[in-house]
Amino acid sequence: ASLRPLWVQVEGFRRALAPIMANAADGVHLLGYSQGGLICRALLATMPDHNVRSFISLAAPQMGQYGDTDYLKWLFPRHMKSNLYRLCYTPLGQGVSICNYWNDPHHRELYLNSSDFLALLNDERLHPNASDWKQNLLRIQSLVLIGGPDDGVITPWQSSLFGFYDANETVREMRAQAVYLQDTFGLKTLEARGALGGCAVPGVGHTAWHSHRPVYERCIRPWLT
Numbered sequence: 001a002s003l004r005p006l007w008v009q010v011e012g013f014r015r016a017l018a019p020i021m022a023n024a025a026d027g028v029h030l031l032g033y034s035q036g037g038l039i040c041r042a043l044l045a046t047m048p049d050h051n052v053r054s055f056i057s058l059a060a061p062q063m064g065q066y067g068d069t070d071y072l073k074w075l076f077p078r079h080m081k082s083n084l085y086r087l088c089y090t091p092l093g094q095g096v097s098i099c100n101y102w103n104d105p106h107h108r109e110l111y112l113n114s115s116d117f118l119a120l121l122n123d124e125r126l127h128p129n130a131s132d133w134k135q136n137l138l139r140i141q142s143l144v145l146i147g148g149p150d151d152g153v154i155t156p157w158q159s160s161l162f163g164f165y166d167a168n169e170t171v172r173e174m175r176a177q178a179v180y181l182q183d184t185f186g187l188k189t190l191e192a193r194g195a196l197g198g199c200a201v202p203g204v205g206h207t208a209w210h211s212h213r214p215v216y217e218r219c220i221r222p223w224l225t
């Protein structure tokens with residue numbers, strides 16, 4: 001089910017979460033792990049009446065993914081990161097979740113033209129709902145970004161903190177990203193409000209984030225107020 005297109009999964013999350021939000025007069029905290037962190041951000045952008053206080057993005061590829069991981073080899077045995085764009089940036093490819101946030105720095109224009117999810121969510125490809133989506137996301141009180149260098153799946157790992165590769169595969173941090181500088185979906189606004197928190201934690205592998213006590217104590221619990 002996790003391979004289904006992300007906008008389909010967003011609707012599933014909406015059906016599950018809308019009644020919970022409706023029954024929470026004081027609002028809720030939303031924690032999205034891995035791909036779920038992207039799904040949750042898309043839910044927040046497209047949900048005008050959400051009442052999320054802290055949105056915690058745990059090891060999520062928020063700026064996309066570009067890397068040869070075991071997962072990729074299992075999913076697309078005949079592809080590598082250098083040629084997956086041929087499949088991902090087609091209507092067929094966009095029917096698979098990972099292609100929705102595949103962000104090949106060597107095929108930027110194709111990404112911008114073809115990504116039906118991340119390029120829209122980041123407002124990298126212009127669309128009429130962008131300003132509404134930004135307003136919706138900005139209803140949150142805080143955005144907490146958590147990731148780390150030993151993740152092993154999120155590539156580059158800085159994607160979990162809104163960093164990403166430039167055209168030379170050098171990682172540029174969040175504040176050097178166009179989406180931040182142009183505040184396309186609200187990231188810069190959130191930081192200016194003091195609403196942006198986060199942790200880069202070494203020594204945590206991708207499948208350990210959600211059961212790692214020190215990460216919870218240090219990076220998550222302080223935001224559950």
Ligand SMILES: *[C@@H]1O[C@H](CO)[C@@H](O)[C@H](O)[C@H]1NC(C)=O
Pocket residue numbers: 109110113
């Ligand atoms: C992207 O779309 C534009 C406008 O349709 C087109 O001119 C351009 O060739 C496309 N670029 C790529 C790399 O597909």
Ligand SMILES: *[C@@H]1O[C@H](CO)[C@@H](O)[C@H](O)[C@H]1NC(C)=O
Pocket residue numbers: 046128129132
């Ligand atoms: C996008 O905008 C249209 C027209 O304003 C609106 O009907 C639609 O619900 C919006 N969709 C999302 C996902 O925000």
Ligand SMILES: *[C@@H]1O[C@H](CO)[C@@H](O)[C@H](O)[C@H]1NC(C)=O
Pocket residue numbers: 166167168
């Ligand atoms: C990539 O490296 C080349 C050669 O060193 C340089 O000319 C170019 O400006 C770099 N591009 C980026 C986006 O940093």
